[in-house]
Amino acid sequence: MQRNTYGQSPPLHHPVPQHVSTVPQLRSPPPPPGSAQSQQQGYAPTGQQGNPYQQQGGTSGNVFGAYGQFMNDPTAQVAAQFGQTAFKQGQEYVEQNIGRYVNVAALKHYFNVSNSYVINKLFLVLFPWRHKGWSRKQAVGANGQEGWYLSPRDDINSPDMYIPVMGLVTYVLLSTLIAGLKGAFNPELLGVTATTGLSVVIVEIIALKLGCYLLSISSQSQLFDLIAYSGYKFVGIIVTITVAEILNGGKGTGGWIGWAVFAYTFSANALFLLRSLKYVLLPETNGQPSGPMQTDSRAKRNQRTQFLFFYSYIVQLFFMWVLTRA
Structure with a gap:
């Protein structure tokens, strides 16, 4: 093998095939449970994969978390209080109108x-x-x-x-x-x-x-x-x-x-x-x-x-x- 002026060997050139067949991509096995990589990629141990939405995109699709955030939203709390007030007023209205004919x-x-x-x-x-x-x-x-x-x-x-x-x-x-x-x-x-x-x-x-x-x-x-x-x-x-x-x-x-x-x-x-x-x-x-x-x-x-x-x-x-x- 000949060396160039700077003492380095020339790069090797591999032949490129003329007909390239499609090779299926192989998925690597999931990392061990509890590792940092499994938590980042959204993997869970066997028996804890009940919610498929929690495994898509790692942190996206968490329904229960969204529900909890919705309930903690001040706007949702105001809406709930408004609904309770409206229900109470409606009940009082019904009792007052029915009370004209029936002794409630x-x-x-x-x-x-x-x-x-x-x-x-x-x-x-x-x-x-x-x-x-x-x-x-x-x-x-x-x-x-x-x-x-x-x-x-x-x-x-x-x-x-x-x-x-x-x-x-x-x-x-x-x-x-x-x-x-x-x-x-x-x-x-x-x-x-x-x-x-x-x-x-x-x-x-x-x-x-x-x-x-x-x-x-x-x-x-x-x-x-x-x-x-x-x-x-x-x-x-x-x-x-x-x-x-x-x-x-x-x-x-x-x-x-x-x-x-x-x-x-x-x-x-x-x-x-x-x-x-x-x-x-x-x-x-x-x-x-x-x-x-x-x-x-x-x-x-x-x-x-x-x-x-x-x-x-x-x-x-x-x-x-x-x-x-x-």
Whole structure:
């Protein structure tokens, strides 16, 4: 090999191929976990690569970090406070407008329930003959005198709105579910069933108010009490439909099994109403907060007793039969 003037060997020239084939680029294996290179390139150990967005570009695509920065943004905090204020003002507006027609404070009393109350109340509606005391409890004032009735949470004999409302909703959903299992589901069935249930309750309340007016029965909380008691029938109706469908093999409430369950739930509901509505439809002058409602004569009391019996048995028999066949 010859050397140039400066004592250096000349550069080597390699032949360049005329036809160059495309060679795939090989990726190097990821660096060991925990190394500085792996943290810079966005690699994570096995089992910690759940979020693919955290591995694209190293530090880009961090959704949770962006969310945390968004929540720490002063503008987002101001927007959240504005939303809370708007919701509070909207709630106050609704309460003020509804308060013109409905006593919201009195209505909240009927939704003051607990889990233990709901369970015990359902047991009471289905097995009323096991219950002994039917008198409602009253709060005692500072001077030792009895005052207002206790809420359902504190008195098992107090009527509530939670069970009737949930009973109506469950009745509608159960009826549509059974229709769907039989292949006869129709979206309009929800509206039809709900309208039927509400119509029965409204007609029943109108009949009760008319009877109370003709018999000169008045009470401060009479309307809400009557609405609550009229909705307890849905408990027996739901039990009737469910048991009859299961034992009859999906054939409905017909047959002797369906009629036997219906007779039981109807009798239980009638006895429950007969005992519970006594303080509303048969008031006495015993200092209760329902007002100075007197039983003028024995004839007037007999009329009220007959009305209570007619409502508890005859009216409930008709409406429960309609709802179970709807």
